Amino acid sequence: MVFKLFKKKPSPPLGSSVSNCLVRAQLKKMGDDGAKTRHVIHYAYPQDGADPSLREAMIERLRADGYDVKDAVHENGLVLEHYREVASEAFDAMTVDLSRWFAEMGWAYDGWECAVVNEKTAPH
Numbered sequence: 094m095v096f097k098l099f100k101k102k103p104s105p106p107l108g109s110s111v112s113n114c115l116v117r118a119q120l121k122k123m124g125d126d127g128a129k130t131r132h133v134i135h136y137a138y139p140q141d142g143a144d145p146s147l148r149e150a151m152i153e154r155l156r157a158d159g160y161d162v163k164d165a166v167h168e169n170g171l172v173l174e175h176y177r178e179v180a181s182e183a184f185d186a187m188t189v190d191l192s193r194w195f196a197e198m199g200w201a202y203d204g205w206e207c208a209v210v211n212e213k214t215a216p217h
Contacts, residue, residue, distance in 0.1 A: 107204040108192030110185040116205070117180065124211035127180030131210045135160075135191060136203035138170035143199030145169075151198055170203070179207055 105111035117127050139145070152171065155162045160173040173191075178184065192202035208214070 106192065108188040108202045110182075110189070112204065113179070113185050113188060116207075120179070120207075120209060123209045124213070125209050128178050129210045130176050130178055131208040133175055133177055133179060133205055133207040135173040135188075135205045136165060136170060137173070137191075137195045137200050138165065138168045138203055139200050147198055151200075179205075 105115070120127050139148075148169075152162050155171070155173055160175050163172045163174070164170075165172050188202070188205065195202045
């Protein structure tokens with residue numbers, strides 16, 4: 094008898110265009126192409142060794158960039174909220190930049206979620 098061990102394929106980095114496409118694929122299954130403006134929420138958490146003195150300056154910068162910033166419920170993280178579409182290359186560039194910037198600050202970008210906008214949920 095022969096057994097093969099299969100390694101699980103690693104997940105793409107959160108914030109990458111590949112990761113974003115996986116979220117958009119789920120939206121598409123619900124009848125949403127991501128092109129309409131909607132509520133989008135991003136998450137970030139400090140890594141071990143992150144400098145806690147940078148937190149307030151980070152929040153100020155994020156607010157200046159147009160995000161509504163709140164404390165996450167767990168792990169001293171941050172929740173960023175804004176309204177926009179999620180289907181464009183510009184959205185992908187934004188999440189890549191967020192991921193890179195948080196990493197430079199000693200934090201981990203933990204992805205995004207959004208409201209589903211389709212014929213059933215769109216305001217009439």
